[in-house]
Amino acid sequence: MAIKVIVIDDEPAAIDVLKYYIAMTPSLQLLATFSDSREAIQYCMQQEIDLILSDIEMPSLTGMEIAAFSKGKTAIIFTTAYTHYAVDAFNLNVVDYLVKPIRYERFQQAIQKLQEQNNPQDADHFFVKTGMKGHLEKINIADIIQIEGAKNYVTIYHGNVKTLTLLNLKDLESRLACRDFCRIQKSSIVSIKHITGLKGGAVVLSNGNLVPIGPTYKEQVISLINSKLIN
Structure with a gap:
């Protein structure tokens, strides 16, 4: 089964980049995108989601608050323009931390890391x-x-x-x-x-x-x- 993904970012251009990358990655299925992180949380409570791609600095709930709410039940990859949250992010056990502008090759590495965590002995x-x-x-x-x-x-x-x-x-x-x-x-x-x-x-x-x-x-x-x- 494909990895079910949502994207949370208050910048439309950033959402467009991630939508493009997801479309190019066969193992991913985009369910929805959100510019309002509170709406995203409501959606998460009603749907089965495997991965959240989230910005950190947002007007309503921050990415850190989203990760805390998730409590490790849903995989999270941060996509942010700031590097100084990295230590706190990994303390929340996020899968990866991508700094904008994000190259597709770096995006692929993050998804591969998630796949390896989910399937440590994946069949050949x-x-x-x-x-x-x-x-x-x-x-x-x-x-x-x-x-x-x-x-x-x-x-x-x-x-x-x-x-x-x-x-x-x-x-x-x-x-x-x-x-x-x-x-x-x-x-x-x-x-x-x-x-x-x-x-x-x-x-x-x-x-x-x-x-x-x-x-x-x-x-x-x-x-x-x-x-x-x-x-």
Whole structure:
């Protein structure tokens, strides 16, 4: 299951950045955003939430007060422009402390840290049902090159094999470490280590597939590739 997230920040621009990062991270599901922290607390009392991304200095309740209210029941990552709250924040056992402006790579590290805390011995494989009755197929996560979604089906490209199974992308998101996979378009997730190049607005994968980059994900993908570029 995906990690259910809410965002609390009194600055609309900061909320927009986090919404964009969440949309690019397959393991996250955004439930709601709030500029009023009191409204956020009311929402938390009525909904199941896995993670709160919260600013610290806000007009009503501060991020510290939100963390104290949570009492460790909900994971919290602080997103703030100030560094001097860091010691107090970690005394409240928050997952991480992100200082604005937040880079996507740093955001990914925080989510990975949460995943490792939740699944300290996370499996390196899973099984899926195939079209044959009673038949299951083992998928090694390290072998996955691409996952392509179409309604309630996904096609998993792993090694030299292509497996079709009755699932959707959301069903697989929590199985994939966010630092190892990247959403290229709404219906496609690829393994970062299997990206071998960029050609005509598409990424080239190690199996020869060309996957067009969706407009929403273009900045992330180009940034990822440029970070490895030698001029």
